[in-house]
Amino acid sequence: MARQQLLPVCAVVLVIFSLALTCSASTYVVGGNSGWDISTDLDSWTLGKRFLVGDVLLFQYSSSHSVMEVVPQDFDGCNMSNPISSSSTGNTSIPLTAPGDKFFVCGNKLHCLGGMKLQVTVDDNRSAAPAPAPAMEPGAPGSHPRPSTKSDNPSSVVPSIGFVHDGSVSVVVVFLGFMASFMWIASV
Ligand SMILES: *[C@@H]1O[C@H](CO)[C@@H](O)[C@H](O)[C@H]1NC(C)=O
Ligand SMILES: *[C@@H]1O[C@H](CO)[C@@H](O)[C@H](O)[C@H]1NC(C)=O
């Protein structure tokens, strides 16, 4: 009796937890407190950060700067003649929509040559994909960063996420493991 009432509750809790985990995109303020500036050590800022598809880069800068995304060939020499995108609003938010390398420079060539440039590598191993393959097959898990269908089989998705993130997530994963075992016992 009690078991049958508990089962759907457990299922709902599982689904909510797995959705909360798979939807956890991060917004990174580029350069941290110093922002997107010529004085910011952007190389140190990227150290130790792992950017995932679905995350957002937020560039905040004064009116003497701008943000341009450029192709890799234009990055080293700070060639701004053909940017992929350009913004000078002072508050530019750039969603990371695909795995691979992305290249940003300040539109002021002197600033760019002075080091105001940023290269980030966007990974797609949220769902335990082995490599951030730039060419995605249709239907591959990575091609849809946050599908609600992930809740179909949360226990296969969640542990890999817990593995790559911090301790607080691991606690959730342990909890999910407990819930899954409980559901299995309850259903027998
Ligand atoms: C910059 O790029 C443009 C086209 O993308 C090219 O025509 C030009 O030669 C490049 N300039 C330099 C200095 O490499
Ligand atoms: C800057 O952009 C972010 C994201 O678009 C937004 O949340 C924030 O309120 C903006 N800040 C200002 C000062 O406009």
Ligand SMILES: *[C@@H]1O[C@H](CO)[C@@H](O)[C@H](O)[C@H]1NC(C)=O
């Ligand atoms: C993510 O994929 C990259 C490239 O394959 C790999 O170097 C990195 O170790 C992976 N990270 C995790 C946590 O699996």
